[in-house]
Amino acid sequence: MNEQVTVVRDDFSTHLEATIKRAVPGATGIAHLRRLSGGASQETWSFEAVGRGFTRKLILRRAPGGDRVHDRAVGLEKEAALIGLARAAGVPEPEVVHVLEPGDGVGRGFVVAFLEGETLGRKIVRDDIFAEARKTLAHRCGEVMAKIHHLPLSSLPPLRTATAEERLNELHQNYKMAGTPRPVFALAFEWLRTRLPKAPVPPKLVHGDFRNGNLIIGPEGLRAVLDWELAHLGDPIEDLGWICIAPWRFSGEGPAGGFGTREQLVAGYEAGGGGKVDMEHLKWWEVLGSLSWGVSCGAMFLSFRSGVDRTIERAMIARRASENEIDLLHLLAPRG
Amino acid sequence: MQDEPTPIELLDAVITYLRDELMPELSGRSAFLTRVSANACDIVRRHLENAAGYDAAEMARLTALLKTTGTLEELNRELCTRIEQGAMTLDTPGLTDHLWATTIEKVSVDQPQYAPYRRALKTFQAKNS
Structure with missing residues (x-):
């Protein structure tokens, strides 16, 4: 992982240390605090909780500068709650160790267990040590999505709802705001508008950013799904479409994350109890994801x-x- | 008449300096941004070499397709309007040919290593040979 080695000794680290001493039984301090690169909308820090005879590797996710939060983001407290709920339902997630409180003086965010593994999409689709993992990874992602979509709505914190139609309209507004006429985008909008899924879809918890680059992978397979920042209620097939779009393939083989086929993804989803997937419905979300x-x-x-x-x-x-x-x-207009 | 070296020759010298001399001296964010800067110079270089010809070809196609005249921006805006009104669709003769040609020309300037572009290019070259 690309790391910026900055050792920080200021109010932030002092308050974080005090917080960890309260939150982690046996911890007497923290060590090796450093900011990890990546993620413009959230800060990620790695550090260790240390005590007599133990060290525990931890990750802090924090709003940039302590408290700025993106428009569409669910907010870090809800994100922590979702990670906890998903983990309890069998989704591979790190353990949530502590959710920051105003009294901690560290800003908004949460602390989770550090999980070893690879997150760089380029390596996941290419490196030999993941060759075995790649064979079943798309199927496994489908299964895990089904578990997420099965979480009972009554158990969830309040989340925004974004239906297919709302997503399409919001996107169209953003396109118009940018001002540049783009005939290919116009064609994609028209294609999406005339094929809007007609039957109302019962809203489910949608992860919102389930893709290669937000997964922790080991040689044996999926270890965690990260980054619940864009979670919302909506059409669950959105998650299946999003993992298939070209930017997350990193020149790998296969549309699903650059490591598998749509058929493997869908088979995993159906095997995991996600229900039957209509391939045209999946394509609708793939086009919308790509366009977005x-x-x-x-x-x-x-x-x-x-x-x-x-x-x-x-x-x-x-x-x-x-x-x-x-x-x-x-x-939309495949050739050859 | 401007003096030489030509803009493209000057850019080549900058690109060589950024990639071969400066980048190996740097690490982390500076190395990353230097690579991005060299890539940006590559785009400028390809743009200078090709954009005028591509724009002329696009203008010719749009004029034929829309049977009207205007600037490139006006014609593209008109094409968008017709697509949005459903007057031109995937089935309109010549529309997808035009969009493929224009897009391939744009990506050949912006990102010629992009795998889906190279795949499309192969199909088109096979068809035209």
Whole structure:
């Protein structure tokens, strides 16, 4: 993992240490606190709780700068609750060790057990040590999605609801706001609009960002599903479509995460009790997911041009909308 | 007439410096952003070499498809409107050919290593040979 080695000794680390002494029985301090790179919308820190004769590796997820939270994000306290509920239902998740409270003085966030494994999509689809894991990974992801979608709604914290139609309308607004006419996007919007799933779908817990890059993988298979920031209530097939979109394939073999087929994913989902999946319904969500990635790239341009973020990184992401157009054409008007 | 080296030759010199000399000296975020900067120069280079020809070809296709004239932006806006109104669809003769051609030309500037682009390119080259 790409790590920034910054040892911090300030109010933050002092308060975190005091918090961990209260939350972890036997802990007398913390060690090796460092910020991990990645995740612009949340900070991730790794550290150890240490005591007499023990060390425990932990991860802190925290709102940037302590308390800023993204618009569509569920909020860190709810995220922690969802991780706990999913873990209890058999979804591979780290144990939640502590949810931060205002009195802790560390901001908003939570502490979970550190899990060893690979998260880099490029390595997961390519490295030999994951060759065995790849054979069953798409099936396993389907099974795990079914478990998530089975969580009783009454057990969940309050979450926003986003139906297929609402997602489509929201996306269309964002596309119009960016201003650039994109005939391929217009075609995709029209395709989605005329094929909106007609039968009302009973809302389920949707993870919202279940994809290669948010999974911890070991040589034996899936160890955890991370990043519940975009969890919401909606059409569960959204999760199956999202893991299949091109940006998460990292040049790997197979549409599902770059490591499996749609058929394996769906077979796992049905075997896990998720119910029968209509392949056209899956494709609808794949097109919507793909388009939403492209619209985000377009929005990056807006924030670059307006001066909100003039970095080269931002500018280059804006130039990736054309990649998304080719993905959409492969889906909507396949050639060869 | 401007003096030489040409813009493309100047860019090549910058790209070589960023990739071959500067990057090996750096690590972490600086190395990453230097690579991104070199990639951006690659886009500028391909844009300078190809965009004028691609824009002219796109203009010709749009004019034929829409049977009207205007700037590239106006024509693209008009095409979007017709698609949104359902006046042009996947079944409209020439529409998907135009979209494929335009998209392939754009990605050839933006991201020529992108696997789905290379796959599409192979199909098109096989068809045209």
